[in-house]
Amino acid sequence: MTTTEHADAAVHDGASLRPSSGHSIFAGRQEGIPVVFDKSVKGRRAGKLPALDVPEIDLDEIIPQGERRHALPLPELSELDVVRHFTRLSKRNYSIESEFYPLGSCTMKYNPKIDENVAALPGFRNLHPLQPVATVQGALHVLHGIQSQLAEITGLPGVSTQPVAGAHGELTGILMVRAAHLKQGRMRRKVLIPDSAHGTNPATAAMAGYESITIGHDRVTGELDFEDFKSKLDDDCAAVMITLPNTLGLFERRIEEICRLAHEVGCFVYCDGANLNALVGQIRPGDLGVDLLHVNLHKTFAVPHGGGGPGGGAICVAASLEPFLPAPLVVQATDGSYAYDADRPDSIGRVHSYQGNFNAVLRSYAYILQLGKEGLGELGANAVLNANYMRALLADDFTFYVDRICMHEFVLDGRPFKEFGIRTLDIAKRLIDHGYHPPTIYFPLIAPEAIMIEPTETESKETMDAFASALIAVANEARSTPSVVQNAPHMTPVGRLDEVRAARQPDLRWQAPVS
Amino acid sequence: MSGFISTTPAERDAMLSRIGVSTIDQLFEDLPAEHYRPDLDLPPGLSELETWQLLRKLSETNLDLERHPNFLGAGAYRHFVPAAIGHLISRGEFLTSYTPYQPEVSQGTLQAVYEWQSIVCALTGMDISNASVYDAGTGTGEAARMACALTRRRRVLVLDTVNPRYREVLATYASGPDIDVETVPAFTARPDGTLGRVTDFSSKIDSSVACMIIQQPNFLGWMEQVEGLSDALSSVGAILVVIADPVSLGVIRPPGAYGAGIVVGEGKWTGGPVDFGGPLVGMFACRKDFVRQMPGRIVGSTIDGDGRKGYVLTLATREQHIRREKATSNICTAEALIALATTIYFCHLGPVGLREVAEQSIQKAHYLASRISQVPGYTVQSTAPWLYEFPIHCPKPAAQVNEALLAAGIIGGYDLGLEDPALAHSLLLCCTEVTPRSDIDRLVDVLGSL
Numbered sequence: 001m002t003t004t005e006h007a008d009a010a011v012h013d014g015a016s017l018r019p020s021s022g023h024s025i026f027a028g029r030q031e032g033i034p035v036v037f038d039k040s041v042k043g044r045r046a047g048k049l050p051a052l053d054v055p056e057i058d059l060d061e062i063i064p065q066g067e068r069r070h071a072l073p074l075p076e077l078s079e080l081d082v083v084r085h086f087t088r089l090s091k092r093n094y095s096i097e098s099e100f101y102p103l104g105s106c107t108m109k110y111n112p113k114i115d116e117n118v119a120a121l122p123g124f125r126n127l128h129p130l131q132p133v134a135t136v137q138g139a140l141h142v143l144h145g146i147q148s149q150l151a152e153i154t155g156l157p158g159v160s161t162q163p164v165a166g167a168h169g170e171l172t173g174i175l176m177v178r179a180a181h182l183k184q185g186r187m188r189r190k191v192l193i194p195d196s197a198h199g200t201n202p203a204t205a206a207m208a209g210y211e212s213i214t215i216g217h218d219r220v221t222g223e224l225d226f227e228d229f230k231s232k233l234d235d236d237c238a239a240v241m242i243t244l245p246n247t248l249g250l251f252e253r254r255i256e257e258i259c260r261l262a263h264e265v266g267c268f269v270y271c272d273g274a275n276l277n278a279l280v281g282q283i284r285p286g287d288l289g290v291d292l293l294h295v296n297l298h299k300t301f302a303v304p305h306g307g308g309g310p311g312g313g314a315i316c317v318a319a320s321l322e323p324f325l326p327a328p329l330v331v332q333a334t335d336g337s338y339a340y341d342a343d344r345p346d347s348i349g350r351v352h353s354y355q356g357n358f359n360a361v362l363r364s365y366a367y368i369l370q371l372g373k374e375g376l377g378e379l380g381a382n383a384v385l386n387a388n389y390m391r392a393l394l395a396d397d398f399t400f401y402v403d404r405i406c407m408h409e410f411v412l413d414g415r416p417f418k419e420f421g422i423r424t425l426d427i428a429k430r431l432i433d434h435g436y437h438p439p440t441i442y443f444p445l446i447a448p449e450a451i452m453i454e455p456t457e458t459e460s461k462e463t464m465d466a467f468a469s470a471l472i473a474v475a476n477e478a479r480s481t482p483s484v485v486q487n488a489p490h491m492t493p494v495g496r497l498d499e500v501r502a503a504r505q506p507d508l509r510w511q512a513p514v515s
Numbered sequence: 516m517s518g519f520i521s522t523t524p525a526e527r528d529a530m531l532s533r534i535g536v537s538t539i540d541q542l543f544e545d546l547p548a549e550h551y552r553p554d555l556d557l558p559p560g561l562s563e564l565e566t567w568q569l570l571r572k573l574s575e576t577n578l579d580l581e582r583h584p585n586f587l588g589a590g591a592y593r594h595f596v597p598a599a600i601g602h603l604i605s606r607g608e609f610l611t612s613y614t615p616y617q618p619e620v621s622q623g624t625l626q627a628v629y630e631w632q633s634i635v636c637a638l639t640g641m642d643i644s645n646a647s648v649y650d651a652g653t654g655t656g657e658a659a660r661m662a663c664a665l666t667r668r669r670r671v672l673v674l675d676t677v678n679p680r681y682r683e684v685l686a687t688y689a690s691g692p693d694i695d696v697e698t699v700p701a702f703t704a705r706p707d708g709t710l711g712r713v714t715d716f717s718s719k720i721d722s723s724v725a726c727m728i729i730q731q732p733n734f735l736g737w738m739e740q741v742e743g744l745s746d747a748l749s750s751v752g753a754i755l756v757v758i759a760d761p762v763s764l765g766v767i768r769p770p771g772a773y774g775a776g777i778v779v780g781e782g783k784w785t786g787g788p789v790d791f792g793g794p795l796v797g798m799f800a801c802r803k804d805f806v807r808q809m810p811g812r813i814v815g816s817t818i819d820g821d822g823r824k825g826y827v828l829t830l831a832t833r834e835q836h837i838r839r840e841k842a843t844s845n846i847c848t849a850e851a852l853i854a855l856a857t858t859i860y861f862c863h864l865g866p867v868g869l870r871e872v873a874e875q876s877i878q879k880a881h882y883l884a885s886r887i888s889q890v891p892g893y894t895v896q897s898t899a900p901w902l903y904e905f906p907i908h909c910p911k912p913a914a915q916v917n918e919a920l921l922a923a924g925i926i927g928g929y930d931l932g933l934e935d936p937a938l939a940h941s942l943l944l945c946c947t948e949v950t951p952r953s954d955i956d957r958l959v960d961v962l963g964s965l
Binding site: 025029032033035036037040044045046047048049052053054055056057059062063064066067068069072073074075076077079082083085086087089090091092093094095096097098101103106108109110111112114116117118120121122123124125126127128129130131132134135136137138139141142149152153155164165166167168170171174175178179198199200202203204205206207208209210211212250251253255256281282283284287288296298302304305306307308309310311326348349350351352353354355356357358359360361362366368369370371372373374375376377378379381382384385386388389391392393405407428429432437438443457458459460461489492493494495496497498499501502503506507508509510 | 580678742765825861
């Protein structure tokens, strides 16, 4: 089919296609944008430095002859070339500022603009990480302040913001578990992980030198299989990693019992905080017996995702684990001044070159200050309200993997569409034609053909109404005109891309054309 | 109702009614009642105006490097960042987009990552690059793990001239899988205050070694002697890992030219302000045949059903969401936006601009060194070729020198005594293209007056 035919097929059949924002990514097939290297014109350049203001030495006297570089194959462009190229690239992106992201487990909420202004303050940006502490008291106040905020929100008093991503927080936490066991002369080998967990959990356990043991789940309740957990828990278990709420968007109702049993055999309870958005202001994991938890600041506390980072993976731990936190920690002296505490003999050591993603942490600090106590309570409450409302809107047209009141997200079952030859991937791609980024799909792995939806608390009722209508329209198309769905998306700059070819014939960088 | 929630009370009631409950509390009945809705000990929320005023004031209690002469590098370098970069990366389409899992609506980010990978390869002389790691420190840890996986060995050599912070992160990363990290001396501090260098590591290199990690130029600013190193390592099946500085790669030969198997670099300083050391972005590149053991995300070019070119995340069978405990790393979210800033920086500078930045930094630092060498009591501790950073030996402890400089409104250098008591009188100084001659002259005057 040609582009026009695709577009015709797309609108065919009464689908109320809604390139909502008039965004160019929904305007049909487009020519590719040349790789920036292909725009290079020899001799062209952007900007210049001031004339050198010191006496010049011949570089050959400084750099040994064999060490000099001769060819430097970077593109040569004017500033306008650069600005246009990257502006055009940006227009091939979907983003939270123009559209709704219903991505389960990713918590794509609105990122307030004031936090961008705060993060741009020169007094925060132009700070060297090794400047004398007396000259960075304001920055240390922020780091100490968010340590206190997160400790209060999670109920876990020991906090380090050195980890820069969720998986990094997990690694930090599990290395702390390892250090705590070693300190007591115990060399444990296993980490228990539910089959619904994020892939980072077993990957983290392996990086920390542990064997992952999988715990099943209860197909009816959607919660961890408690009997399976009990049968696998023994004194060779270093930790159990639980996601709360779990990746089906359900609260583990036996969490306190899980913690108690784990503690009885000296096993720590690690909570994957990817889904913390549901719990903020509603319950504190530390109060339930959780020993460690990482906070994805880019999910729960509104650091913009940046197309894949920077984020923040602050680690929060119970008092007994505080000695093992990464060093240094920011501490406050009795005179109110701040300092680094590097004298921490039991610390696992450093996990980042400096103090983590300071400029991202700063955004979260400002965000939590703005929310305050009441705002934090409304955060979790509205996240759960919105998810349940969306769930109710879809209940007549879809089946749920587990049919229960959910927390901040829920999982639809894509299997009923198989009889029409439609897979979850097709539904996801067809949603794009209706102007929406697809939900998270094929995760959790335990839910075949999963479609996982998380609206977040910042979305409005009418946004959810419109999204639900679009998803229902896709479901109707799947039943009535499956070919339109199978070949979607039709309205994007490119169609479905050949991922097998990408992996079998890797083209991972620009190469100069052979002349 | 806080500013970021749009639901009105009337809408909330309509939503609850549609759900079939009468209160929000009913949605939380799965939570243990005795812990539900804790009374958080946090202050009431601030308005936007209050937030701005509070944080602006707080920011002003910090000493802004742009307002003071400063000579502190030691791994974090201030370079001039063209205005276009901040504007471009602040576009909502880049700033607030998700990881590009749905390629049809993420071609912007995906192509930008492909361009980043291309630029990292161009700079380092390596075959392939990933989409970024957190920073050079964690990149060093990942490189060690990767080298161990490739060679099926557990012993890693790291020169003691590698940034001490990177070595600390390496030690943390190595502790889990029980990688044996051996620190190899590459310099000596002599009693007369001069420094010596060690260049023969042959006694350390044997068939138990997975890799040797070096930094070029090293933490002391010197260029390591790299000739023959990769041959010595590859003859026993070991890998040369090089931590490279992107700016210096404008003037010195790339690690790919002297046999590096894996290259790590800190990409933050060429694209943004120093930001108190974060967010950073790790460059991570390697030889083509190592690709299946590479950590992190990788973007590749492919075609759609009509043959139209496009970009996707690829080679995902290395990654945690597919391979779980068998993944090469747990890394997923990394530092895409910072990588984008750095990509734009190198496109803006081009080969001529980057060479100028490197050369001006070198010229200014060498001017500073020549001035200091004329000040009685101070010596420049350079026993090897060096670029834009160098240690000096001071007549009194470096800590005292820094204090005196700070009293004069100058951020001094890095007190090397913090790393090694034998270097208590050594101060590591750096200049870049942003250091004006007047600042250099002022520093020399103050040093002379101490």
